[in-house]
Amino acid sequence: MARKRRTLLKAVVGVPIVMLIVVLAAYAWLQYAPRAVPAGQPPLEKLQAGSLDAVKDAFNAGVGEVRLLVMLSPT
Amino acid sequence: MRGASALDEVLAKFPEAPLKVVVVWEPVVRTDIAPPFKSALARIDDPRVSQFWDPDLALSRDIVRAVNDGPARYGFAEALPEEFIVWDVVAVFGEVDRWSDDLPVPVYYGGPVYSVTDELQEALGAALARAGFTGH
Numbered sequence: 001m002a003r004k005r006r007t008l009l010k011a012v013v014g015v016p017i018v019m020l021i022v023v024l025a026a027y028a029w030l031q032y033a034p035r036a037v038p039a040g041q042p043p044l045e046k047l048q049a050g051s052l053d054a055v056k057d058a059f060n061a062g063v064g065e066v067r068l069l070v071m072l073s074p075t
Numbered sequence: 076m077r078g079a080s081a082l083d084e085v086l087a088k089f090p091e092a093p094l095k096v097v098v099v100w101e102p103v104v105r106t107d108i109a110p111p112f113k114s115a116l117a118r119i120d121d122p123r124v125s126q127f128w129d130p131d132l133a134l135s136r137d138i139v140r141a142v143n144d145g146p147a148r149y150g151f152a153e154a155l156p157e158e159f160i161v162w163d164v165v166a167v168f169g170e171v172d173r174w175s176d177d178l179p180v181p182v183y184y185g186g187p188v189y190s191v192t193d194e195l196q197e198a199l200g201a202a203l204a205r206a207g208f209t210g211h
Contacts, residue, residue, distance in 0.1 A: 030109035037113075040122025044110065047099075050133035055097060056174045058125045062095025066202045067168040069181070070096065070188065071134065071161055072078050073103040074111035 078163050078188030079118035085196050086121045091210055092203050093170075096124040099134050103162045135161040141177040149180055163187040167198045170206040 035044045045054050059067055079098075086096065098119055100111045110128040119126070129135075138161045143154040164186035172179035183198030185191035203209075 035110055035113060035116055035128075037116045037126055038120040038122075038124075042125050044116060044126050044128055046110065046128045046130065047133055050131040050136075052133055052137055055099060055127055055129075055134060058097050058127075059095070059168075059174045063173055064170055065093040065095045066170055066199065066206055066208075067172065068082075068094065068096045068199070069166045069168065069178075070078070070082055070098045071164050072076075072098065072100055072188065073107050073162055074100050074109070074115050075076065075104060075106040 076115055076118065078165075078186075079115060081189040081192050082165065082195075083119050083121065085192050085199065086119070086123070088196060089199060089203065092199075092208055093206070094123050094199075094203075096121065098124055098126045099129050100126065101129045101132050101135060101160075101162055103160055132160060135159075138178055144177070165191065165195055167195070167202050169202060 037044055047054060059069065082096075082098075086094070096119075100115070102108070110130075111126075116126055139155050139157065139159050142149045142151055143157075146152065146154050164184060165188050166181035166184035168179055168181050182202055183194070185194050185198075188195075
């Protein structure tokens with residue numbers, strides 16, 4: 001009887017923990033997995049703390065050329 | 076995602092043109108819970124492109140701020156709602172424009188991107204011609 005209770009307790013505690021680990025791992029993978037861009041392009045850059053400096057730098061690096069700015073949703 | 080493919084098709088029509096393309100991905104719809112995957116990034120397969128992920132919608136907010144500081148400058152009759160999100164849009168800028176505080180005024184903008192490819196191609200061709208580029 002006591003053994004069955006221990007097994008049940010392990011399941012009640014263990015299953016949610018495993019599920020939580022799986023969810024956290026999936027979330028981490030979604031957020032931090034490397035994102036490969038096509039050949040010749042600089043790596044995908046995440047804008048830090050809402051700063052637009054990186055975008056402005058890329059834009060201004062093209063002075064002398066026609067520029068396009070495109071804003072898209074990933075899905 | 077259709078916008079990305081549409082953009083790639085337009086760029087392919089100007090393979091030798093002196094262009095710089097800045098693509099900013101931003102979370103707009105409920106499914107945008109992570110940066111774009113390779114499948115999305117690969118849709119714009121052109122070395123003249125730089126791609127960014129803007130999880131805080133900072134660029135959209137900055138554009139709304141700039142427009143609302145002077146709607147007429149950007150061709151708007153009135154200010155945009157503060158919560159307005161700028162997305163699925165493409166803008167073309169001349170070769171002399173420099174971005175310091177406010178986004179420069181584009182010579183063309185439109186969206187959704189997939190539905191303005193003809194306009195975009197025309198605007199791009201005109202901007203390139205003004206910049207002295209005549210070939211494709």
